Amino acid sequence: MHILLPPSERKASGGDGPPLDLAALSLPELTPTRARMLDALREVSRRPDAADVLGLPAGQAEEALARNRALTEAPALPAARLYTGVLYNNLDLPSLDPDLAAERIIVFSGLWGALRPIDRVPPYRLAMNASLPGIGGVAAAWRPALKQALRLDGLIVDMRSGPYAAAWKAGPGPAVAVRVFRERVVDGVPKRTVVSHMAKATRGALARGLIASGAAPRTPGELAKAAADLGHTVELNGTNLDVILHS
Incomplete structure (x- = not known):
């Protein structure tokens, strides 16, 4: 990883x-x-x-x-x-x-x-x-x-922002980009928005957890499980691992 x-x-x-x-x-x-x-x-x-x-x-x-x-x-x-x-x-x-x-x-x-x-x-x-x-x-x-x-x-596990991701395309191994969303219920309907400050904090916490725990996922599915085991709410959507923050 x-x-x-x-x-x-x-x-x-x-x-x-x-x-x-x-x-x-x-x-x-x-x-x-x-x-x-x-x-x-x-x-x-x-x-x-x-x-x-x-x-x-x-x-x-x-x-x-x-x-x-x-x-x-x-x-x-x-x-x-x-x-x-x-x-x-x-x-x-x-x-x-x-x-x-x-x-x-x-x-x-x-x-x-x-x-x-x-x-x-x-x-x-x-x-x-x-x-x-x-x-x-x-x-x-x-x-x-x-x-x-x-x-x-x-x-x-790609946590880079846009300009840095543009400098090198991940590969040849499997690659997953980490995205962070905040979910709120508005009029009974869940709504998700992109967050900035908390996205950075969440990526840092996730990266720390993966290393500190000794996790060694080899596939996107194993990564999603490792993130969930660390207490994160996650969804695997194609080549994206979406971390969901609830409020």
């Missing part, structure tokens, strides 16, 4: 280890594209229009650009501690078995392509749906490299 996650815009404030070593990261097939992205991001982050080019909110631009400019000198930290925010707070990667997490979790990234939780990188800011001068669309630039590097056997 492989669990695919998006990154988080919210990240730890800084690292506590040596600077980035591209050659030490997992999935070494991605190194050439990582180097290109790194150089392009550092260069654009020095421009006066960098915030607009990268689509950064005004209140976050100064800190994000400073981080991008310092990527090769800043102390790095494991991806397991880098990403914060709702999904990662519920996943709580640092408290999980590091070997099992490293084996089962892949975090997709606009800058690094894909990371294992043990990979050490500095804080950065680059969305997968951004465009970099000299490279173009970030997701499109990653597709050939990710296709070559990621040949995953076994069940794929």
